[in-house]
Amino acid sequence: MADIKFEIQETMGILSESNKGWKKEVNLMSWNGNKPKYDIRDWAPEHDKMGKGITLTEEELKALKELLNSMDL
Template sequence: MAEIKYEVEKHLGKVSENAKGWTKELNLVSWNGREPKYDLRDWAPEKEKMGKGVTLSFDELKELKEILNGMEELK
């Protein structure tokens, strides 16, 4: 399997943390030297490992924000 190269260019926020220290974070990440995208996923404490996640362009992130803003209170 080919090595995936990434650089966390900007940490935007932590959503949660589990008992083992992994955190779910929103970051701006450059994957394999490409233009950075907004990325939501689980990260090991030193960012040496990662879980599956979602990568969004700025336009996709704006659309998601609109969807979330339009939601009724979650129960």
């Protein structure tokens, strides 16, 4: 399996933290040197391990924001 290179360019915020110290974070990330995208996933305390997540373009993030704002939560 090929190595995946990533760079967290900006941490937007933390959504939650598990009792083992893993944090679900929203970050602006560059994957394999590509244009940065918004990313939501779990991270180990030292950012040396990651869980499965979702990566969104700015347009997709705006659409998600509109959808969430329209929901009656």
